[in-house]
Amino acid sequence: xxxxxxxxxxxxxxxxxxxxxxxxxxxxxxxxxxxxxxxxxxxxxxxxxxxxxxxxxxxxxxxxxxxxxxxxxxxxxxxxxxxxxxxxxxxxxxxxxxxxxxxxxxxxxxxxxxxxxxxxxxxxxxxxxxxxxxxxxxxxxxxxxxxxxxxxxxxxxxxxxxxxxxxxxxxxxxxxxxxxxxxxxxxxxxxxxxxxxxxxxxxxxxxxxxxxxxxxxxxxxxxxxxxxxxxxxxxxxxxxxxxxxxxxxxxxxxxxxxxxxxxxxxxxxxxxxxxxxxxxxxxxxxxxxxxxxxxxxxxxxxxxxxxxxxxxxxxxxxxxxxxxxxxxxxxxxxxxxxxxxxxxxxxxxxxxxxxxxxxxxxxxxxxxxxxxxxxxxxxxxxxxxxxxxxxxxxxxxxxxxxxxxxxxxxxxxxxxxxxxxxxxxxxxxxxxxxxxxxxxxxxxxxxxxxxxxxxxxxxxxxxxxxxxxxxxxxxxxxxxxxxxxxxxxxxxxxxxxxxxxxxxxxxxxxxxxxxxxxxxxxxx
Amino acid sequence: xxxxxxxxxxxxxxxxxxxxxxxxxxxxxxxxxxxxxxxxxxxxxxxxxxxxxxxxxxxxxxxxxxxxxxxxxxxxxxxxxxxxxxxxxxxxxxxxxxxxxxxxxxxxxxxxxxxxxxxxxxxxxxxxxxxxxxxxxxxxxxxxxxxxxxxxxxxxxxxxxxxxxxxxxxxxxxxxxxxxxxxxxxxxxxxxxxxxxxxxxxxxxxxxxxxxxxxxxxxxxxxxxxxxxxxxxxxxxxxxxxxxxxxxxxxxxxxxxxxxxxxxxxxxxxxxxxxxxxxxxxxxxxxxxxxxxxxxxxxxxxxxxxxxxxxxxxxxxxxxxxxxxxxxxxxxxxxxxxx
Ligand SMILES: Nc1ncnc2c1ncn2[C@@H]1O[C@H](COP(=O)(O)OP(=O)(O)OP(=O)(O)O)[C@@H](O)[C@H]1O
Ligand SMILES: [Mg+2]
Numbered sequence: 001x002x003x004x005x006x007x008x009x010x011x012x013x014x015x016x017x018x019x020x021x022x023x024x025x026x027x028x029x030x031x032x033x034x035x036x037x038x039x040x041x042x043x044x045x046x047x048x049x050x051x052x053x054x055x056x057x058x059x060x061x062x063x064x065x066x067x068x069x070x071x072x073x074x075x076x077x078x079x080x081x082x083x084x085x086x087x088x089x090x091x092x093x094x095x096x097x098x099x100x101x102x103x104x105x106x107x108x109x110x111x112x113x114x115x116x117x118x119x120x121x122x123x124x125x126x127x128x129x130x131x132x133x134x135x136x137x138x139x140x141x142x143x144x145x146x147x148x149x150x151x152x153x154x155x156x157x158x159x160x161x162x163x164x165x166x167x168x169x170x171x172x173x174x175x176x177x178x179x180x181x182x183x184x185x186x187x188x189x190x191x192x193x194x195x196x197x198x199x200x201x202x203x204x205x206x207x208x209x210x211x212x213x214x215x216x217x218x219x220x221x222x223x224x225x226x227x228x229x230x231x232x233x234x235x236x237x238x239x240x241x242x243x244x245x246x247x248x249x250x251x252x253x254x255x256x257x258x259x260x261x262x263x264x265x266x267x268x269x270x271x272x273x274x275x276x277x278x279x280x281x282x283x284x285x286x287x288x289x290x291x292x293x294x295x296x297x298x299x300x301x302x303x304x305x306x307x308x309x310x311x312x313x314x315x316x317x318x319x320x321x322x323x324x325x326x327x328x329x330x331x332x333x334x335x336x337x338x339x340x341x342x343x344x345x346x347x348x349x350x351x352x353x354x355x356x357x358x359x360x361x362x363x364x365x366x367x368x369x370x371x372x373x374x375x376x377x378x379x380x381x382x383x384x385x386x387x388x389x390x391x392x393x394x395x396x397x398x399x400x401x402x403x404x405x406x407x408x409x410x411x412x413x414x415x416x417x418x419x420x421x422x423x424x425x426x427x428x429x430x431x432x433x434x435x436x437x438x439x440x441x442x443x444x445x446x447x448x449x450x451x452x453x454x455x456x457x458x459x460x461x462x463x464x465x466x467x468x469x470x471x472x473x474x475x476x477x478x479x480x481x482x483x484x485x486x487x488x489x490x491x492x493x494x495x496x497x498x499x500x501x502x503x504x505x506x507x508x509x510x511x512x513x514x515x516x517x518x519x520x521x522x523x524x
Numbered sequence: 525x526x527x528x529x530x531x532x533x534x535x536x537x538x539x540x541x542x543x544x545x546x547x548x549x550x551x552x553x554x555x556x557x558x559x560x561x562x563x564x565x566x567x568x569x570x571x572x573x574x575x576x577x578x579x580x581x582x583x584x585x586x587x588x589x590x591x592x593x594x595x596x597x598x599x600x601x602x603x604x605x606x607x608x609x610x611x612x613x614x615x616x617x618x619x620x621x622x623x624x625x626x627x628x629x630x631x632x633x634x635x636x637x638x639x640x641x642x643x644x645x646x647x648x649x650x651x652x653x654x655x656x657x658x659x660x661x662x663x664x665x666x667x668x669x670x671x672x673x674x675x676x677x678x679x680x681x682x683x684x685x686x687x688x689x690x691x692x693x694x695x696x697x698x699x700x701x702x703x704x705x706x707x708x709x710x711x712x713x714x715x716x717x718x719x720x721x722x723x724x725x726x727x728x729x730x731x732x733x734x735x736x737x738x739x740x741x742x743x744x745x746x747x748x749x750x751x752x753x754x755x756x757x758x759x760x761x762x763x764x765x766x767x768x769x770x771x772x773x774x775x776x777x778x779x780x781x782x783x784x785x786x787x788x789x790x791x792x793x794x795x796x797x798x799x800x801x802x803x804x805x806x807x808x809x810x811x812x813x814x815x816x817x818x819x820x821x822x823x824x825x826x827x828x829x830x831x832x833x834x835x836x837x838x839x840x841x842x843x844x845x846x847x848x849x850x851x852x853x854x855x856x857x858x859x860x861x862x863x
Contacts (some may be wrong), residue, residue, distance in 0.1 A: 326732075350735035364733040369726040369793055378723060378734040381716040388715045432734065 003066040004029050005194040006051065006163055011060030013046055015419065018411060020046040022218040023060065028163065028194040033185060035205045035226070036198045037260055038215035039451040040423025041409035044198050045087050047215070048167050051196075052084045053077040083161035087168045087198075087422045087449065088362055089148040091140045097151050098123040098136035104155040126154035131180045133313070145360045145445075146172040146312045146477075153181065157188075164188060165196040168422065170204060171448040172359055174311050174477040175511060182208055200423070200451050201478070202253050212251070214259045221259055224251050261453045276487070277302030278337070280471035281323070281440050286332035291318040292495040295332065300440065305462065305472040307486030309479070310514050315495035316475045317359060320442045323473070324356035325349040337439065350379060353439035357430050357446055359475075365429030366417045373399035373413035375428055380435045402431035405461070407454050422449040430458070434465070441465065444475045459485060479507050542787040542843070546802040549835075550809060557813030564816045571695045575687070575763060577808035578697035579604065579756040579772065581801075583779035584786070585701075585708045586752040588800045589745045591783050592712065594725040594792025595644070595651035597746060600753045600779060602662035603636045604772030607757035609666040612676025612767040622683050630754045636662060637750020641743035651746075659776070666769040676767040687762030697759055704752065709797035717741060725792025782807055785836055787843075807832050 006028040013021040020043045028034050036044050049055040051062070053072035062069050064080055072080075091100045102119040123136040132150040140148065149172055156164055166185075170178045185195055185208060197209060205212055206226060213223040279299050287294040293315050300306045308316045321327045323334070325343040334341055336352055343349045349356070358364035366375050377384050377395045384394055399413040406427040410420055417425060426449050433441065443462070447455045462485060466472050476482040482489065483505070491499040491513035499513035557564040583600045590597050607629050614625035636658070643654040689696045712718040720741040723731040731738050756775075761767040786803030788795025810831055815824035 346732055346735040347737055356733075358733055363727075363729060365730075367723050367726045367730040367734070370723065374719065374723075378719075378731075378736065381719065381736075385716045388717060390714050390716060390719065 002029075005065060007063040007066075008047075008051070009061045009063075011047070011050055011057045011062070013043075013050060013055055013057050016411075018419075020218055021050070021057070024215065024218070024220045026213055026220065026223075028196060030162075030194050031189055031192045032210040033189055033195045033197050033208050035209035035212040036196055036215065037205065037212055037256065039261055039409075040407075040427070040449070040454060041421040042215040042260075042451075043218040044215055045167055045421060048084060048086075048165055048196070048198070051077070051163075051165060052082055078159070081160075081162035082165065083156040083159035083163070084165040085149075085152045085156045085167060085169045087171070089145075089152050091148055091151060093139070093141040095140060096136065097127070097134055097138050097140060097143070100140055100151060101126065101136075101155050101158060105158050122158060123154065126158045127151070129157070129184065130154055131177065144312070144317060146174075146177070149173060150177065157184065161193070163194045163196070167198045168200065168449055169197075170199060170201065172445050172477060174514075175479060176311055176515075178204070200449060200455070202256060202452065203480075205256070206253070212256070214256070216260065224259075226251050257452055260451070276304045277469055279335075280337055281473070282335040284333045284335070286319075286322065286329045286334055287495075288318070288322050288327055288329050288331075290330070291315070291321065291327045293318045293322060293329075294495050296497055297332075298490055298497060300471040300473055302439075302469045302471050303466050304487045305466050305474055305485050307482040307489040308473060308475045308492060309482055309489055309510050310492035312477075314492040314514065316492050317444055318495065319492070320356055320358075320444055320473070320475060323349065323440075323442060324354060350436065351382075354442065355379070355433035355436050355438035355440070356442045357433050357444060359444040359448070361422075361425050361429045365432075366425055368418040369416060371414045371416055372403065372408065372410055372420070372428055375417055376402055376413075376431045376435055379432050384435075398435060399431075402428075402435065406431055407457060423451055423454065426450050427454065427458075434461070438470065440471045440473065442473045442475070445477060446474070447476070447478065447481060455481075479510065483507060483510070541846075542839075543796070543799050543802060545839075545842075546786065546799065546806060550802060550806050553806065553809045553813060557809070557816060561813050561816035562818065564813055569812065569816070571690075571698075573808050573812045574695050574698045574701065576812070577804055578701050578763075579760050580775055580778045580782065581701050581804045581808075582704050582752050582756045582759070583749075583775055584782040584800050584804050585704050585797065586749045587779045587783045588708060588786075588788060588795055588797055589712055589718070589721050590651070590749060591780070591788045591790060592718075592721040592725045592792060592795050593742060593745060594728075594790075595742065595745070596655065596780065596790075597640065597651065597749045598655040598776050599636070599640060599658040599662055600749055600756075601772040601775035601777075602659050602666070603633060603750055603753035604757045604760060604775060605769055606636065606662040606666040606669075607633050607754040608761050608767040608771040609669050609676070609769055611757060611761060613669060615679070616676055622680055626683075626758055629758060630751055633754020633757070634747050634751045636753070637747040638743070640750070641746035644746065645739040645743050663769070663773075666771075670769045672769060674768075676761075677765060679761065679765065684762050684765060686759055687764070697763075700755070700759060704755075705797060705801055712797050717744060721745060722793050725789075725794075778807070781832055781836055785832075785839055787839075806835070810835075 004027040008024065008026040010023040010025055011021055012023050024043070024047060026047065036047065038044050046055060050057045053074045053076055062072065098120040101123040120136050127134055127136065127150065130150050130153060132147070134143065134147055134150065140151065143151065149169060153169055169181060173181070188195060199205060209226050211223055212226050214221045278301065280302050281300045283296050283298045285295045285297055287296065296319060308319070310316050318327070322329045323343065325345045325348050328342065328344050334343060341352060362368060367378070373395050376399045384398065385391060396413055403410065403413065408424050408427045410424060417428065420428065430446055447458055450458060459481070462472060474482060474485060487503050489501040489505060489510060490497045491501065491510060493514060493516050498516065501509060501513065563569060587597060587600065610632050611625055611629040614620045614628050615622055620628065640654055640658055643649050644651050686696050691699050712721070720731065720736045723734065723736055724738055724741060728738065757771060760771050782803040783795065783800050784790060785806060786795070786799035788799065811824065811828040814820045814827050820827050
């Protein structure tokens with residue numbers, strides 16, 4: 001049996017009283033995609049950061065190709081051929097895309113010059129491979145969340161590493177980009193690279209992974225094979241182990257979920273037909289030259305969930321930003337509950353009962369340095385603190401209620417936003433806006449990074465809110481999610497709505513409309 | 525008086541620790557000076573310390589919310605000077621009753637702050653640039669009005685009592701400072717304004733996305749700063765008995781030093797009113813004490829400056845080591861891959 005590329009043995013890591021990893025063992029072979037699964041806060045990102053040297057483990061050993069490695073630092077991990085796409089893009093906002101990629105590939109030393117033209121060309125090529133239409137000269141600050149994610153991926157690919165780690169690389173990508181990424185991952189596997197892949201989208205695990213390790217509460221609950229046909233991999237032991245498994249039934253999705261959460265998770269029933277209320281939001285040829293949105297006409301009724309589908313850059317987030325007063329519209333009209341309104345600032349939008357859960361939870365959705373309770377209360381000061389007096393008790397109760405309802409895993413309402421796992425941050429960002437009891441709720445990728453169990457719960461909450469009369473505008477790159485939740489689907493392309501599809505339409509129709517094709521099939 | 529730790533609980537440990545250290549520092553100062561200094565621990569001298577620190581104390585108090593928002597106001601000293609001159613003008617030359625002139629001064633102070641606020645929120649200019657401009661502008665105006673030489677004197681006794689009188693056994697200024705501390709403390713720790721200031725300091729974009737009234741909150745902080753500078757101009761004039769264009773020169777830096785020593789982060793979000801009060805106290809006691817020790821008496825002012833600077837550097841270094849830039853990392857590059 002050959003030595004694995006990477007072997008972790010009994011790794012433990014605590015943050016104060018929080019035991020994020022309690023003795024996890026894990027191995028990665030050359031030429032395999034090893035998926036890492038688990039609920040929010042299970043310890044996946046922490047395990048990754050141990051491998052990349054960002055966290056030093058409290059106990060346990062790490063071996064690379066049979067060699068014990070101690071005192072791993074991010075720079076050393078990089079030299080040893082470990083590249084990582086972090087869950088939270090960790091790019092320098094003031095530098096350009098090319099500069100960011102160059103820095104990541106070749107950390108600058110004081111006396112060495114960087115050959116910028118070559119670097120720029122390389123950045124352009126990497127992005128092109130991913131099918132991203134981002135100019136290497138753009139400042140990262142002005143990129144959207146999915147675009148930043150694509151840049152992160154480009155960084156990792158360009159490093160030419162032996163081990164590539166991807167922590168929820170697809171959380172905010174649409175099917176097009178995902179399909180392209182999968183192509184690249186398969187090519188890497190063919191070349192004998194070991195890939196650790198984290199995702200809460202189970203269908204991706206089944207499409208891509210050879211083996212899967214499930215973490216629960218900082219412990220490994222087992223490693224299983226998910227595919228048979230990976231014998232094409234270059235290493236014999238992979239083939240052998242799959243042969244041995246050949247007769248054993250492969251893992252089903254339900255079993256995987258069972259492993260992850262330790263209980264059954266009920267899946268979402270198709271939407272129920274019911275009477276819708278009055279029109280809450282009516283858009284009449286709304287446009288904004290600055291953000292490239294033009295002539296959007298759409299109505300959302302009370303009790304209705306309208307899905308907004310489209311590719312990255314189709315203008316969905318830009319439309320949401322208009323409605324939330326972040327980039328006010330400069331043409332057309334917005335009618336809110338029968339009244340024509342101008343939404344000139346987020347304050348104005350909030351005062352009119354509009355809530356917006358942004359896609360970038362770390363920059364926009366949360367204030368990371370503030371405790372959970374203050375984050376949840378932040379948009380509700382008006383009703384929570386009448387006469388501007390803070391009411392700490394009421395704030396705490398509000399936070400505890402939402403933390404319970406949404407299953408936020410944290411030390412308590414005083415825990416800082418920065419100490420939460422990605423999925424739990426997302427839940428807090430959502431809680432903040434649910435707490436405002438809005439009339440119109442705009443959700444931008446509300447379940448990105450949220451585990452399957454919590455996702456089902458969030459879906460039920462969104463549907464319940466709609467049933468209670470809220471109008472919901474749902475932006476999501478998760479097609480099954482948007483298909484099952486929405487009463488109607490609006491497909492955007494090039495800054496405007498190009499198709500309105502009824503409840504029960506097919507994924508392929510949505511994709512075709514998003515790509516601007518008619519009739520032709522467009523699935524991965 | 526409420527303490528910071530009872531409210532903004534996420535920073536409870538940190539604040540408590542910093543304030544404890546500061547308190548210990550003040551205690552050490554007091555003990556040292558009572559041993560070495562001449563007539564340091566007399567009631568007269570303690571009253572003296574309060575009288576001399578009230579202006580910088582007030583400015584430091586109102587600088588706290590501004591620094592919480594990651595802003596700065598370099599113009600408060602100049603506003604103090606301009607207000608002192610305008611106060612004299614209104615009373616002596618325009619013939620207003622003294623208390624009407626005082627009321628008018630507060631309004632003019634608020635207008636000075638409003639001017640800063642307007643430039644900062646409407647034109648979105650950085651507070652450092654705006655208030656550096658008005659720092660020169662307001663001082664220049666004060667000098668132009670007095671042509672650099674005119675001084676206002678002979679104020680009525682009733683007004684001078686603010687500077688030299690007593691109320692319930694304490695110097696009048698002690699009550700003014702206390703009132704200022706309570707008002708600013710409550711605003712910062714107990715109202716949604718304080719919460720908004722903190723949020724803006726941590727992340728202006730995050731505060732905007734939360735629908736907070738970012739502009740209004742910022743404007744309030746700067747208008748309050750102008751108003752409090754006007755109050756300080758009155759106590760200053762009453763204390764010295766004259767109002768001249770050079771009133772309050774350099775006070776802005778002394779106030780900022782006290783705030784930073786008090787535990788506020790210049791990057792915003794972190795800070796407390798009790799901390800600021802301790803910072804003011806530590807610096808005031810140091811200055812007074814040095815002027816009471818025979819060996820340092822002659823150059824107490826220079827020594828105070830040097831030692832304050834040293835304390836500041838020490839306190840910042842201590843905080844940096846304790847937190848290892850926790851805050852910056854949390855907001856920026858938690859991934860760690862770029863370090
Ligand atoms: N810097 C930190 N300080 C304190 N606690 C932390 C820190 N980082 C992680 N934790 C805690 O460690 C646990 C594991 O977090 P981790 O980020 O590894 O979860 P995860 O499996 O990646 O979850 P998700 O699917 O939500 O991304 C969580 O309870 C989290 O709150
Ligand atoms: Mg994670």
